[in-house]
Amino acid sequence: MEAKVSPKVANLEELFESLSHSNDFINYRGTLNEEVYRISYYRTLIDADELHQNILSKLTTLKVLSLQALQEMIPIENTLITRSPDEITDRILRGEVAIRLETDLDECLLINIASHEGRPVSIPELEFGIISPQEAFVEDFDINLNLIRQRLPIPEMKLTELTVGSLSKTKVGVLYIDNIANPENANTVIQRINDIEFDEILDGSYLAQMLYDNSNTIFPLFLYTERPDRIAAALTEGKVAILIDRSSAVLIAPTTLLEYFSAMEDYNMPWIASSAFRLLRMFAVVFSIFGTPLYVAVLTFHYELIPKDLLETIVSSRALIPFPPLMEALFLEIAIELLREAAARLPSKVGQTLGIVGGIVIGQASVAAGLTSNILLIIVGASALASFVTPIYKMGNAIRLLRFPFLIGAQILGGLGIIIIAMFLMTHLIKLTSMGRPYLEPIYPFRLEDWKDSLVRLPVKLFKKRPSNLQPNNKSRTSPKSKLTKKGKNDFYE
Template structure:
């Protein structure tokens, strides 16, 4: 008996008029028949619907050519069909060397799988039943070094835009069955996959349930990045401060999960979300745990001081020159008067001119190619600053203060918190101009009140400062030695609070020196 394939890969013809497209698109949600689903999908020019016959049995191969791996299709699917004795879906499933296969007649499952990069094989004898084979094309960048959270003595791996690769980076660091992954989707149009990660036996299950419930309650047509989803899950959307920590480092996610937090991986997003978080966590780097605790604590305090300096330095300059010049020492006052002798503007206008110039340079440098942006940031800052001083638009003292404030704002390791710090300077500048130091004090009270009221997934944002929890101070402003990290953070209410075994006595230490 001769074996030959007839009418191989003849594309099915459809008269795709605009009226037909509109009619089918309007009725797509009402389709109850699988054949009608394939007719609707075929209206798109990148949907392939090929017909073939083998050994007297007709079959259809349907897929989106932009989603599948063509080499995989020809090598492991089409090449298997001529070797079969009889054509049926079960035998195809057993013979095709691909694990992710499914036979189903459920329209919703078929549509979802095809849109994720699967091909559908149907037989003429039953066009409502499909063999779905996942051969989705993997087109994306490979794991590379972190760009926003670069570390010198830390692992040089960063998340990418593929959810499976990101899961792999985390599971390599947490090879335990207790690491649970709950997958769901968000976005009525984008159908973005979201994975909620937690460690069973450590995490408070209420936190996991709250995160999943909020994701399921999101009713928005597009979720293109984790930042989109995070803003919809915030306890308070009217705040400058990020309530979810957005990181590109797998080691930070591993540390957060081990503490009892929840992580969210959003497909097509190059970073992962951590919740709940606290304010001080945004000034902590993973390198703090890779060096002795004394320098780690010193650098952490330096970052916190840099943030305070970045917010208050320029407003205090404006307030003192406008209302409280008697606080300036006589020798310094003479220098300031000399530098401002020919400047026609008030300190506020002078400060706003420089601050806005710095922000323009920063935004321009961020949007341009890397090498051009670095050149613009350095050369532009020097040229504009020097020209402004020579032209009498600003004083050299304020130029130094603004430059140091901008430099201090870069110390913040989390980019989104750095943006909040940058914007906070402007209301404080206005308060300093209106009421001087009193205005700065009033705005500081409002800022602290706002931080006290903020919560992240129902947990206090300003913990351990408010509410005051002494046990959590061991890893807040300073990082104490690891032998004091005996318990997990109190605010997370973890099931297992112990981080290390409680030894009855310290191990014996031998003296290596001859006595």
């Protein structure tokens, strides 16, 4: 919610005097044709070349000095003449120049020459794809919006701009397709953003936590993506995108759990191959969560399930280990998490070396010292590897944390403990909603029509309807004359 930023002043002269207390604020006083004018701006926020080329050069050519004449002559859009202290302060702090005349110091011409310093569009880092577009969002609001509009050049795509943070004044944009998205989804997002009363919004993830239906969950309820093609696909389904200035990713709402296991490459390959890879990710996630807890449960309570040929190997590998299976598993799990966190915080080349060398050294040393068994080392290593297959990084974090309560349950009650924790997890997932929409859909509530793009990805010709979970205004994705589902004639024999 936007708050007033200007100090309590009697006139604009006091306002600019208060702003002058900062060393990077320029309050220049000049003379033209015996008339005095003043130019005020933050030198760290403006483009100095544009100031000299498009403003000062035009100012010196005026025969009669007036704000209206200067406004008509300057080749810059969105100039404004105002007397509002709040608007003047807000625009100056966003990189605009204020020009006043000595004859009327309470009237001000504002010109936008903000400097847009930032990195160019580059390849995705967290959602890298081999056979998909190699563009990712950057920390500039307008560039990110441009990347989306290039993919959806339609007038129906609407943008609502809001300002959040009484100190950061962060620009937030709510983007949706007017004739497709359900107005309730867009209005809910806009209402929740307007209700935020906080001083600083650091990033999109920061904002998302304030918009969640349930903040006491480890699962991401908004999909945080750096790919413009994923945003375009979500908008055409009837979802809402949230752009945040100075953030290198865009939020998608509402979302479902199964969406976090689909990659954009799934739609760039045959449906059989993409379905197989998606099922492989699902299996990897299940193994990552349950692999180590099942090892602990079997060794502690259900050793009769171990085949006789394998039992001798396991007994010999644990003969000299002084710790119970839980302590052994926690030691390796925490060691891997420490390595992963350390590698992520170090420079890329150093982090890669640390991850490889550290994993080998700690694993071999722990087995040689009799602290862990070599079989558990294999299971923990495979579980850690499986957690990386999740296309969305934040869902991978949730999967990493889920292993620990299952480990505790396996140590206390064995297989029964794992089942009890799984029941608590399913209950939590069933209760979760994203912008009021069920998070576990189409599993619960069960909707057969939405299974075509969930655990597997069926042929595109079956994608004739948009997801019913979103309740879009336009449910059909094909025109009445579409021949998407009709087979064409083979003209080879004609």
